[in-house]
Amino acid sequence: MDQLLKTEKTAPRPPLRKSAFSPKSLAGQLMLWITVIITALWLVAVGFGALVMRDEFGEIFDGALQETAERLVPLAVDDLRHQEDLGPRENPGSFRAEPGEGNLTYQVRDKTGRVLLHSHAAAGEPFDAPLKVGFFDGADGRVYTASTADGTIFVQVTYSAQERHEAVVEGSLALLLPVLLIVPVTVVAVWFVVRRVLRPVETLRAAIGEKDGGNLAAIEEVSLPQELRPILRSVNLLLARLRDVLAAEREFTSNSAHELRTPIAGALAQTQLLLAELKDSPTAARARQIETSLQKLTKLTEKLLQLARAEAGIGVTETTFDVADVVGVVVTDFQRASEDSDRIRFTRDPAGSRTCEGAADAFAIVLRNLIENALLHGRPDEPVGVHLTEAGNVRIRNGSPRMSDADLVAVRKRFARGRTLAPGSGLGLSIADRLLAQMRASLMLTSPIPGQADGFQAEIVFAAAR
Template structure:
């Protein structure tokens, strides 16, 4: 079905169908003309044979009369093709006087009139002497006529059955050659995505395709400009938002150090907690904005193990749950993958935060580095259904948990990984366990 839905497939289908239909029409027309020509040839043979047999029949009958012999039914010398061509000599009363070897003694079902007629045995030609007393009727077998027409039609059709495949192969070659620029342009456009917005290179294209190439390049240029503007805005707004929030949080903490037990301290702690939640939410929203702006799009490479080590070290220094994190694999190996180190660090930090926040309290969070560069984060958690796993990928969607969170971590991670041409695989239960949750970062194999 895929081939038929393509432009080349439809051209092949229509051209092949049209050519085949035209060939069949030509064969049918040729068979019709041949049938008419064969009819004329057979009619000529009938007439010539009958007219040649008239004097022979008269001579034979005259010889019998001179000899005084009784009129007897016999046969004249056999003619070429007599098995298919039969004849009878009849008198004016319709009696059969002579007949060919293959003819029945019963008179033909044809009138005693000079000319052609149709009988049950086939087409009949009747010739007579000058007096109109002796009639010679010749019949060419209808089956033989039909067989000759069928063989002639097959002789026309069989070459066509050989020519059509050759024609289809030629059409396929021509269509592929003519549409090769279209395929090249399609492949070039298909390579364009969030990770590749470079203009399409100037190639030799037909006049009809050049406007498409120019329009696509103009669109790509506009997209690059928009993405660059979004990146610049995101970078600037990140600093603009972090600074006042950090200042407000610092002032609140300073106020707490000056207050003693009482209603004012309680309200100040509530403000501190609210500011901390707002700071975390703002950080997630900024990460999401950066992901939407395509910060993960880059032609650079980074070392997976190096970034994992760095992120784990940061968590161990700043998190109260540092002892829960366990790192597995060859952390000293050099595992270069396409992408941006900062972007991958954002992805890894979100996944580890989720594992610490939503995993069972006190249970370890295992980070595995595979030789292929893939990274698995596994934590203890109740088993989730396939629908629940799918819902986790949606923005602002959270599982069955009472822990604080914005529901953006997995969405941000998945978006950034897609820009790095990697994928995020979620599993519950974790492979090799009866429970647990696993998030695996899968990189494409290097070329």
């Protein structure tokens, strides 16, 4: 359980909001895959449509060629007979026009292949197609040949290959252009539906993301889809079990603290009575050593119990406290009970206070450890400043030689006391760090004091209110 709490308190909290188009989010993946699939299906549909359209266009063009050629056969025969009745004249086939001016062109040829008549846009040279009834795919396009019953006159009709190709391309573009509009509209509609459907998932995710060491309250059972209700029940059950475990650990630690203090206090009292009886006896020196050891043991036990309470999560609570009130009580206690009460200087900015989540007792332990460290390890002839800022942060300053960054990191470790000869257990900063983490606050250590050449500053910085 302790390891679980450590991981929870030290791990950075994920942001509560992410873009719906984030590729690692559920909504982002749905949007990506749906967009790709819809676009691919539309493109496949357009491709099949273009193939079918090309075949249909081919049938239409072939039918037009065949119908035109068969209709021109009797007309060409009548025209040729009329020319014979009028007598010799200039060959109509000698009249040429620029090729390519028309899409549908024809030629009338005799059985030897000579061009007798041709359309205005057709070239004078014979088409590259045999004199055989039916379709033929030539270099310049598809040609249909029709003939008279006796096979002496042939009519060949062709449609521009470029025009046929342009018709297929333009038809395909006509199918593709609506897709360019339909796909974005479909994507927007799908995005709206996905966001609406996944809104309960986002609500539940945000509610779970707010749960940490300082907020173990059950998640409110809002209207959720059937698939998400088991998740909500499981999370609430886990939170309830975690609250029970933390409460049991706190109760055990409190009882242990009471049971340990009583025998030590009794042993110290008996030793002090023994000293009063021995007075100047040679064994009095040993009794004083026992008294000193018991006093050190009392302080060490107190620190270890505070550390145990911090490990049990006494700062994890759903209650709140006023920072200014707790600071005032702790400073007053030091000024009344400490031999160095004159060294403590308490100041505050106007309206310098705030309400924070956590246990007031836990915050008082933090302040006591930091002020005690400042009194023990600071220069005896310099004051210890306790300042409450307008933002509600607390700064504790004391005079001391300048410390390096490595020293500032080292003193945070358990039983690390830095470069000092003053008595102590080296647990004060470790206890403060642990408890502040449970209250969504942090401890900033600085040396020298900003704006000074030396000194040491410990600042309690609270996270922004959510």
